[in-house]
Amino acid sequence: MSRIEDLLRDTFREIVETSPPTEGIAERAIARGRRARRIRRAVGSLLAVVCVALGSVGVVTLGGGRGATVSPGPGGVGSSATQPAPPTGSVVFPVDVVIGDRLILAGGGAVSLADVVCESCWVQGAWRVPDGWLIDVYQLMESSNVVTATLWYVPESGAASVLVVGEGSLLVSPGTAHFPGIHVVWIADGRLRIGRYADGMVIETLSTPAPIYEPTMRPLYPRALVGAAVVLAGTQTGGGGLDIWDVWFPSRGNYVSAEFPAIVAHAVTVDGDRLIGQYRPDPGSKDWCLGELDPDGFTPDRSVCPSPFLEWYQILPSPDGRWWVVRGTDGIDLYEAETVWHGASPVRTLPMPDEGFSVTWIDAETFVVVHGSGSTIVHTDGRPGESVLRHPDPKASPFMVVTDLR
């Protein structure tokens, strides 16, 4: 056994030498399990219908069939950067997807990102804009223990260019009524900066000293534009999760650190004015409520208590806000959004893929579950899913679904 392995064992043993008690954890797990069973029973028959639909009726499997040879999609890219079609058996997705250093276009064709994605980088986000794509590439800086986020503009034709370089993370937002149009928020040179994207450029419009949560001097990073506010988040201490949520209203001057609220943000409402998130009904409460939160004080405009979702669930509203796809513990649930506030169960539940996956809306009534071995299109009206496209290598490279901001 090598010295480094010995050191590693010693380090692991030492770091967990004193662990907190786990009292009550069995009872909480049982309570959550019972709740999950109730939901399962409620949607059981629907689940069976969906499984049958996806498993047999509407599924097209590729590998030698449709899409085995990929041609440039409609309205193709026609760019010098456009690559020949992937080899036989490669994935064809219904949405643009970044896999490794290739941008695979919906319906076929690909754009090389070799100039954008370095060996020690990973793609953290990708967006379709009217004239190309924005690609957010993260790189861990070993020397400073900080991630840099570089936002690249990849045009439909021509060479990629760097738009901004941020510290920690950056935000690309479709905008709000107060911040109309696509906006980018990032931290650089000690300031939090807001810029508007247009025509392959980001024009900075506002900035403030980089927000710090003063009691622990931890940095906060931009997570969403909501109404006239920038929602910020960061870690309270040395942990990896999001502990602190706060807000900066540019119209009120520079960011001022204050007592942070106990919330967990999940999404922004379709109108861009409210945060969909969970909050503690009382200080010190262990319970969470789900609410549409006004960023000014994170007060709920509407709420349901207790929250039907756990804190780490993901909520993805449909483009018109009618539906929510909720990525939970045991499955992917489709809710009619309005009914959530009245305690309703999901109208449909899809089984959780065994591997990493991403969910994104294609239009107001259709979403797609993309995973390493293909994708599944799901219609809100219950029609069978249209395609599951298989990849020859089920352990395909990590992927990132492109969000369409056009």
Added chain:
Amino acid sequence: MTDEAEFRQFVAARSTALLRTAYLLVGDWAHAEDVLQTALTKTYLAWRRLGEIDAIEAYARRVLVTTATSWWRRRWHGERPSQVIPERAEDPYDGWAERQAIWATVQKLPDRQRAVLVLRFYEDLTEAQTAEVLGISVGTVKSQTARALAALRERLASADVGESSEARGGRRDA
């Protein structure tokens, strides 16, 4: 004994160990408890079909690791801060800087590499067992382990560790 009584017994016996593993995977006790809570909820739901205790523990560990790595991906990809290893009063200079550097580097590793290290060198799983827990091939376990250990070696060989050791020694001398 009822299923729930057996489940409580299992949690009483194994939750501390699982919580420690979760902590090594996510680097924060509060979030480790969240991850463990999810893993135990899934284990509870699967209790009847899991049968023997070995299968239960393996299932719980697998869910724990999957939840920890996917949770990490979903929630935060910005700064990955390091946590300081508590200084030990009896011999604060015996390898402290090295272990500190190791822990800081482990926290910066990609989630899968970190999980591989925790399973191999904390849980003492074999390469095959680690591959099964993570749902990857043995070859991937080997390559991920090699990369992670290389990163640790590089970090230890860097000037930072030496400097911090010297600085600590300097304070002792003063």
